[in-house]
Amino acid sequence: MTANADKPTALLASPAEAAQAAEVLLRDAYDFVPLENAEQIVALGGDGFLLQTLHEMLQRGKLAPIFGMNRGTVGFLMNDWRIEGLRDRLNRAKAFSVAPLRMEAVTVAGERLVYPAINEVSLLRETRQTAWIEVSVNGRVVLPELVCDGVLVATPAGSTAYNLSAQGPILPLGANLVALTPISPFRPRRWRGALIPDDLKILLKVLDPAKRPVSAVADQLEVREVASVEVCIDRSQALTLLFDPEHALDERIAMEQFAA
Template sequence: MSSKSFSKLAFISSAKPSAKAALKALSQRYGNHDAADADAIIAIGGDGFMLHTLRRHLPLIRRGLPVYGVNRGTIGFLMNEYSLDDLPERLAKAEPTTVHPLKMVAQAAGGELTEVAFNEVSLFRQTQQAAHISIIVDNKVRMERLIADGVLLATPVGSTAYNLSAHGPVIPLGADVLALTPISAFRPRRWRGALLKGTSKVRFEVLEPVKRPVSASADNSEIRNVTSVTVEQDLSASLTMLFDADHGLDEKILLEQFVA
């Protein structure tokens, strides 16, 4: 529970009509401040908009500005239920969750590019040809050639997103591990992935990149025609997300493990 006062709030929303209507109602009730002067950012929309918010306001969030999501999207795994009433009190009682993003450095046809991801970094074939990818963990080759649609590395926060759809494991918050999960693996056919230490540095080398081109995505930011991608958790970046006390992110992740 936070002891911080939340008198100045920065409301932002997605373009969805229900999110824009909530933005108008909340701003009229509580006022709307610039994020640089606010006690918290209130992101109104869905999970995709939350990821966009974290990326857009990363410098402020790195310095300790918390983010509270209000669900006006579809799934809302990273969000809280929408209510017009008692928002400052809900924020004061909210449970803070610290997350560390992934840092992706991709070598591509256009040069080197760096991106951050809060859910996962994924590599995926660009054509009908299966991707051929070598996987190196902490400078040791762990798989010489994965033949698959792709592969991803997910954080605990992202373990219930694309990773879960690819049959990867759900990771409890605080476990300090990352999920390395293949996407429709052809060879080795029975490989289901691995759990890695949170401090691991993973490098993906794209084999035959001209014949079998591969794209890399850091959440929803895509880079095409990559030749190699290095991913590690940025432990120096501690970001705070706020969740209602009875709907904390750790509880949501736990519940996902008991869904039939």
């Protein structure tokens, strides 16, 4: 599904003052429909609001394309804000498919929870004690014991976020890879992460979870005291982001590799 100005379009805005003011201006200038009737969405806010909107779409089972406009802080996943020419921008928008990660977490108490993640799934130590984590890929143990503050699995779309700040690699959108990146690793000392084909499953097993408790976070959704976490790409829930052709997401990600 791609953008078209003639398609029923919903307008969503974050609670931030700048986003609320922009919403008033757009509603005065254009016609919008309720979310349940929309075939595409214009979202006003920052990257956090866009992620929140994508998660809401997954929960609703409504995978309409989203054209974000930056009324937040960084806005890496957003288009520039301007009121004029919205219909033409939607007609010219370049569509990118983003397949989320599927996180299946099992807690120490035996509870099993499944959440999607557009950017990354991260495991983080809950106390001063370092985390001890066993890493397996497609059933094969590749790291018997990773001693660290945590570890994350990032999609290409999320590789410029938390993954990059943890010294992980930037992945082109079409790479068909995910980044497996340690957070402050202590042992193995020289291991700095791996690139994993995105059709494989990654299992992260917490060693000694009673003494060294670990939480798992799918974007902004946290599960405390996990025993194990399985992560894989879920292509059945692919989402579509829309961008102005001159500032498309693939170009932005590529240029981040050369940022000072």
